[in-house]
Amino acid sequence: EAQVTQNPRYLITVTGKKLTVTCSQNMNHEYMSWYRQDPGLGLRQIYYSMNVEVTDKGDVPEGYKVSRKEKRNFPLILESPSPNQTSLYFCASSLIAYSNQPQHFGDGTRLSIL
Amino acid sequence: AQKITQTQPGMFVQEKEAVTLDCTYDTSDQSYGLFWYKQPSSGEMIFLIYQGSYDEQNATEGRYSLNFQKARKSANLVISASQLGDSAMYFCAMREGRGLTGGGNKLTFGTGTQLKVEL
Numbered sequence: 505e506a507q508v509t510q511n512p513r514y515l516i517t518v519t520g521k522k523l524t525v526t527c528s529q530n531m532n533h534e535y536m537s538w539y540r541q542d543p544g545l546g547l548r549q550i551y552y553s554m555n556v557e558v559t560d561k562g563d564v565p566e567g568y569k570v571s572r573k574e575k576r577n578f579p580l581i582l583e584s585p586s587p588n589q590t591s592l593y594f595c596a597s598s599l600i601a602y603s604n605q606p607q608h609f610g611d612g613t614r615l616s617i618l
Numbered sequence: 619a620q621k622i623t624q625t626q627p628g629m630f631v632q633e634k635e636a637v638t639l640d641c642t643y644d645t646s647d648q649s650y651g652l653f654w655y656k657q658p659s660s661g662e663m664i665f666l667i668y669q670g671s672y673d674e675q676n677a678t679e680g681r682y683s684l685n686f687q688k689a690r691k692s693a694n695l696v697i698s699a700s701q702l703g704d705s706a707m708y709f710c711a712m713r714e715g716r717g718l719t720g721g722g723n724k725l726t727f728g729t730g731t732q733l734k735v736e737l
Contacts, residue, residue, distance in 0.1 A: 537724065539725075539727075544729055545729065546622075546709060546727035546728055546729045546730060547663075547709070547711075547725070547727040548727070549724045549725070552724060562724060563724075592661065594663060596663075596725075604651055604668060604670050606653060606665035606668060607653075607665075607725060608665070609655075609662065609663035609665075610662075611661065611662045612661045612662060612663075614661075
């Protein structure tokens, strides 16, 4: 089954404790992206990757890091999480950039930073 | 800067009735794509329908259709014969069409419309 898999689905942690949210897709997609969803703001892009070893900032990159060492994986790293990073996070992928194909989303990761 | 506006925070519709969810957008790009996603209470994002800026016909996917009015920059979602399972948050989103810079395949989302289908 074609899918984007995020882990963990839920995480409660404390300020300053490094965490990684993993994202993996099995569709051989070139393009991957991270979004965060906050009430009243819709989804906003954090980082994206056009292909392996090619990443760039989205609209709200502060406090986040990413890497794309393999085509299928695109982890999101919070080096020193803070309460304002409490949010619902989505990883998404699509075949290529600028395509008319929809982005496929993972099921989301709900992070609470205390 | 691109912007998506969804002016209806919440909507109610009777089962089996049709409902229109509004979406207007703002862009200076000639090439762009418009998407609608559904987010049920379980949280996942489900793709519903796509309309390209150069598509001459309105997109349709089963009970979903997109009323695309390019001159007015609107891309309203029409759901026919509403079902209880259609109760969800609905997001309109736009893809940038500019070159190799500026977010790649980034989707700019509206703030969503919460739809409630009633018996």
